[in-house]
Amino acid sequence: MSLSLLLDHLKQTAALGQVAGLLSWDQEAVMPKRGAAQRAEQAGAMAAVIHNRNTDPRIPEWIAGIDRSALSAFDTCNIDEALRVHQRATKIPARLAEESARAASEGHRIWAAAREEKDFGLFAPALKRNIDLKREEAACLTEPGAELYDALLDEFEPGARTAELLPLLESLRPPLVALREKIAGKPKPNPLSGHFLAAGQLAFAADIAARLGYDFDAGRIDTVVHPFCSGTGGDVRITTRTDEADPLNCLYTTMHEVGHALYAQGAPDPFLPAADYCSMGVHESQSRFWENQIGRSRVYAEWLYPAMSKAFGDIGVDSPDALYAAVNRVETGFIRTEADEVHYNLHVLLRFELERELISGALEVEDLEQVWNTRFKRDFGLDVPDPSLGVLQDVHWSAGLFGYFPTYSLGNLYAACLDKAMRTDLPDRDEMVRSSQMQPILDWLRQKIHGQGRLLPAPRLVEQATGQVPSAAPLIEYLDEKFTRLYDL
Amino acid sequence: MSLSLLLDHLKQTAALGQVAGLLSWDQEAVMPKRGAAQRAEQAGAMAAVIHNRNTDPRIPEWIAGIDRSALSAFDTCNIDEALRVHQRATKIPARLAEESARAASEGHRIWAAAREEKDFGLFAPALKRNIDLKREEAACLTEPGAELYDALLDEFEPGARTAELLPLLESLRPPLVALREKIAGKPKPNPLSGHFLAAGQLAFAADIAARLGYDFDAGRIDTVVHPFCSGTGGDVRITTRTDEADPLNCLYTTMHEVGHALYAQGAPDPFLPAADYCSMGVHESQSRFWENQIGRSRVYAEWLYPAMSKAFGDIGVDSPDALYAAVNRVETGFIRTEADEVHYNLHVLLRFELERELISGALEVEDLEQVWNTRFKRDFGLDVPDPSLGVLQDVHWSAGLFGYFPTYSLGNLYAACLDKAMRTDLPDRDEMVRSSQMQPILDWLRQKIHGQGRLLPAPRLVEQATGQVPSAAPLIEYLDEKFTRLYDL
Incomplete structure (x- = not known):
């Protein structure tokens, strides 16, 4: 009773x-x-x-x-x-x-x-x-003397503590910087070119979403300034955006949000807390997995190249290999959400550092823009031309979301762990992705992650799914291998 | 405090x-x-x-x-x-x-x-x-012995009682039936004809809405199966629908919902009850006023005819007079929302009668379809071919809205009272409508109705606005005069 x-x-x-x-x-x-x-x-x-x-x-x-x-x-x-x-x-x-x-x-x-x-x-x-x-x-x-930031982090990543998370995520920095420097001297692959009508991009994105397993009877897709996914169970809505010069923005934004949405549509119950998502890190592992491990893979390019050519005509590159290179172009830029996999976590680390200081009081809001720009120069070697490309680019702090950013990198880390285990469990995975037959991949995630709710804390859930204690090693291995081949390092 | x-x-x-x-x-x-x-x-x-x-x-x-x-x-x-x-x-x-x-x-x-x-x-x-x-x-x-229905009616029309409302609304029936019978023997004007693309209708409807004074910064327009208006203050959304064979459905649905929306956008405060709308009857007076007294007037046809011709090309009638006749075609049909002004209140009276019996227990749900059809034949002389044209046509009962229907007829009655008074206060009103310069008309309604919230009960509000105790006479006079001229009775 x-x-x-x-x-x-x-x-x-x-x-x-x-x-x-x-x-x-x-x-x-x-x-x-x-x-x-x-x-x-x-x-x-x-x-x-x-x-x-x-x-x-x-x-x-x-x-x-x-x-x-x-x-x-x-x-x-x-x-x-x-x-x-x-x-x-x-x-x-x-x-x-x-x-x-x-x-x-x-x-x-x-x-x-x-x-x-x-x-x-x-x-x-x-x-x-x-x-x-x-x-x-x-x-x-917070208990007196403990770090304020941890109480906020705990909202998004239950049980996580800065003292453990910071060294884990900072351990990504040296290999990522080393990778970036090796790539810097290499010739850049050609980007896509052409004019890609917004309506055509949205139709293509909806088709991709359905092919990944997104249920449009339990969702919808709309365009917004800063895309996100919202809802659970029978009503899970995704959002995207279009840039008529660059179809990859819409494509990968959509795949990212579909990754979140598949998790939410796969919740075992729409109302009970045990069926809720495990943590934001696990949520981001789903979005990043579909965006990167699937969407930016060599085998998916074999499906994507003819599909995009059919949808848009000449896309400015002439083969699946050239498309694969283009969607994995490494280039130092200002915007986190558009960053390649080599740079992405460096963007997150900057925000993680700044928001800890904002919450501890070590950094005042009036100094934030200047400090952002100084540290961006330190980490990326670029001068921020205006704050829309710098401190104003992300929505999170405006909506009071402090403690959220590090979960992006944790998500990347978990995604690589899951990817490695899935490849062992599904030896034919490359064939599935090459033909965009994603159901067995989704089924694996439904069983190992989506169906598990929050029965286990995030690190234990990933360990149960993969048989390994989660670490940064699979992500670094994955990135090293991918970019060593792509850039002939 | x-x-x-x-x-x-x-x-x-x-x-x-x-x-x-x-x-x-x-x-x-x-x-x-x-x-x-x-x-x-x-x-x-x-x-x-x-x-x-x-x-x-x-x-x-x-x-x-x-x-x-x-x-x-x-x-x-x-x-x-x-x-x-x-x-x-x-x-x-x-x-x-x-x-x-x-x-x-x-x-x-x-x-x-x-x-x-x-x-x-x-x-x-x-x-x-x-x-x-x-x-x-x-x-x-309800107190024991009182009519159950009145408690529901009171939710939509505070202070109204069936014992007073029923004779008032039933007093419309004899003159409406007499008017219908006189018109029956007369030749029907030509309807519009052509193919009217949905997108063009929606663009036209949005233009009309803006010209009536609807603020799109505080609203939006969407298409639905059963149109309605929702919200108050800075967020008042209207809905409409399109039929590519009949542009009048979208046009007058939109004008109707804009009438509601202007009332809601004109609320003096979005949160306090004294600033809320007075009653549903008054709300319907606003929608019906814009739909009929403005939208179906002879002078508005002079603006509408060239505007529609420009938007749609050949619309199947060749003058403002022919358009005026077409938008006021009197024809016995099955659907309330598409009914002309002569038939509309007869549709409402049928529902008012049925829902009182459903609530009193005099009529059981299992008998409703048959009773609907029998009484429809009694009131309209037609056999209902299927329930989508009969008992299933309206959304209200499905959403538990019992006691709402009579407020439509009360709204028609109030609209005619307001129209009569406004014509005295704004002697140039015909000129305004002819050129679609609606601001003084909206200003009059804002002052007399929208800005008054629910400071007065509905009959007193209308009396204050018009200087007359509200009655059915202005509506009957308006309809008699309009249709006597239109049909040369």
Whole structure:
């Protein structure tokens, strides 16, 4: 009885969480611009409602009344998650939860305008407000003396700690820098060229999404400024964007978001916490796997080359090999989301460093643009020409998402671990990808990852799926091998 | 202090109400079909949250602590509305509020499928569930011996009672039937003809909407099966539909929904109850006014004819007069939303009669299709060929909206009252409409209706706006004059 009351409560809270997620999707994809002020109030009101439900004092009472001895692993996990969320929420004042949601909604709008104007000063006050709120939230959650940032990281990557994550991710830097330097002296492959109509790109992207296994009866695709995936179960929406000079932006953005969406469409239950995604790192492993290990592979280029030629005519390269080289062109650029696999994690490391300092107080918002530019020069050797190519490029901080960035690199790391194990389990995988017959690949992920919910913490889930404790080695091996061949190093 | 606590509570509840409204818009306009089951849970959860806030015992405590002597009329109305909603909500169990919302969401989906299949039997169980829930709700709200239906009517038309409304609306029947019979013997004007591409119709509709004063920065237009308007303040969305053989469907649907939207965009505050719309009858007066008194007027045809000819080429009629006759063609048909002004209220009266009997228990769901068909024959002289043209044509009952239909006719009645008064206040109105310069007309409505919120009950609001107690006379005069000239009676 206690269990069913608890589960009913959790289901309804999850349904409200889905509604809050829909508000964000709507804001990005379809909301008229004058709706912004009301939307901030709506987001704040939903956050207050959800916070109120998460802090309900009946939750620990129900849990105390449950006989755990006869429970399934699934329901044990539901209970553990319920308690974890409850304990976390009870430390945060309702006012703060509501204010953070409102600030995130407003901050996002201000960021978009500032990015348009290429003026960091327009965004700085909203960013400062978000940081103040996040520091306050972290302080509520942290024992005195512990690092504030870890409390925020824990929201996205349960159980992760900076002290362990930082050396793991920093261990990527030396081999990536070495790889970049070896490539620097080599001739660059030709990029694609041509004019690629937006409508044609979107039709092609939708076709690719369906071929990867994305269920359009349980989703839809829209265009936005900063693409994302939203929802779970029977309603999982992806977004993309188009650049008529560059079809790869839309293509790989779509494959990335489809990777997230396949995870969400494969959730074993749309409402219960044990069926929720394991961590953001695992979520990013899914998006990056489909984008890179599949989408940027040599064998997929054999399918992609004739498909793109049919869809767009002359694409400026003349063979699957040339396409493979073009989609893996290594070039130092300003934008994280457009970065090649060699540079991508260096972009993440910069943000990870900066956001830890913003949260600890070591870095002030007023200095952020200059510090970004200085460190970007340090890490990438380039002068940032304007903040839309620098500190204003990412949406995350505008929406109060601190502690999210490192999960991208963790995702890359996990994706490589999964890729390695999958190749052993599916010896014919290259043949499947070459013919775009992805079902066995999806089935493998459904069984090993999607169907597992959050029964295990992320590192244990990856270990269970791969038989190996996750490490950076598979990612480095994968990148070394791929780019050594591609660039004849 | 009590007042500000109360107003904060009301604002947040209103924000959550807007979120619930967005769920409905999303369900109709963009939701993927496999999202339906989760959506029903989400709608139920939102209804439970809103019900819980409306029954908050602090509401009467705050109100008791307010010194009313120094309050503005606006805040007095906020308090009165808060108390009315609180008292109403406290009579309804939370379980019932939640179950009704879930049933409405599910019922709508089942209705859409049944209509597609033209099979009333598929819909009957869901309809029965909605009726049972509405009867239960009405019983909670009604004193023993009073009519259950009035409690439902009161939700849409506060203060209205069947005992007064029925004779008022039935007084329309004899003159409408007489008008129809006089017209029956006359030659019919030519309809439009041609092929009107959907994209062209939507572009034309958007242009019309903007010219009527609809603010696209605070709204958007989408296509749906059953058009509606949703939202308030800075986010008011309209929907329409297209039929490539008949551009009038899209045109007048759009003008109708724009009429609703102008009211909602003109709300003096997006969150406070005193600023909310007065009643559904008044809301329908706005949609019907723009659709009929403006959109189907002789002078508007002078603007519309060249505009449509420019947009679509040959439209099958050759002058403004011929267009005016075509958009006012009187023809007995099956569908309410496509009915001419002579038939429209007869369609409403049929539904008003049936839904009162469904709620009283005098009519059972299993008999509804047959009774609909029998009475349709009685009122319209036609045999209903299939239920998509009969009992399954309207969305309302599927979504639990009982007590809504009579507000359409009340809206027609109020629209005619407002039209008459406006013509006195704006002697140049014909010139404005002839050149599609609508701003003074919108300004008049903004001042007299939109800006008044619900400070007055609907009949008093219309009386204040027009200087006359509202009655059926202006509508009958308007229709008699219009159709006597058009059909040379």
